[in-house]
Amino acid sequence: MLELQNVNITFYKNTVNERRALQNVSLRLEQGDFATVIGSNGAGKSTLMNAISGFYDIDSGRILLDGEDISYQKEYKRARKIGRLFQDPLKGTAPNMTIEENLGLAYTRGARRGITSGIKKRDHGFFVEKLKTLDLGLEDRLKTPVKLLSGGQRQALTLLMATIVTPRLLLLDEHTAALDPKTAGKVLAITEEIVSKNHITTMMITHNIQDALTYGNKTIVMSGGRIVLELSGQERKTMTMERLLELYSSTANDTFSDKMIL
């Protein structure tokens, strides 16, 4: 489904500030895999997602999606197949447009039907049904400008927009990190539901080790631009936080921050 072969990205090449942000990164996700990604600050997690989405060009290696070589495909082309969410709830939605208009945009964009004027009646009912699944009461606020929503509501809406036309791949970069713990939990539960119901192949960066082991079916651990550990199956099921920290310190040359452990 998704395959990375020896992907490298170096910033500020041949200068004193040279930074090997991705070093020979290889990984493989099967259709429907939900991989969580953890690692300390600067480990290369966001760079990995930026390489896959086409926001950063890779220096060498190959990226395949559904068998298609997308290594050097333009970002906007990949965006038709790849949904993305970031930490900042303000990033994924148009603030002055209503909930309905935002969903309309995501729907037409995803469906590649070109920009149509107005929202069709049929779409209206579809959006109401989709919003109901979030269980946040947003289905009664279709005409509300998105800027009036809370961070959690916006992030849930962004998630809906990114998946309203099922993407081939969903990339989540700490999409709950800016939310309070209760709201973060709710958005994570919604994420899990949408992903599993639609069998969306997903990568989710998190700073929370417990979440990384709880959600999804694989865990990728990064350090210094490399994947230092991959957990799946029985090994992952029986993995404890203590054991993971032990394994991490034996392979990585930095340590997890307290934030990740708490």
Ligand SMILES: Nc1ncnc2c1ncn2[C@@H]1O[C@H](COP(=O)(O)OP(=O)(O)OP(=O)(O)O)[C@@H](O)[C@H]1O
């Ligand atoms: N556009 C850029 N220009 C220069 N250096 C960059 C750029 N983007 C990332 N880097 C560097 O690449 C390394 C990896 O950064 P990255 O953002 O991928 O880390 P991360 O694992 O997402 O960390 P965090 O947990 O803090 O989000 C860091 O050393 C960072 O400073």
Ligand SMILES: [Mg+2]
């Ligand atoms: Mg990051």
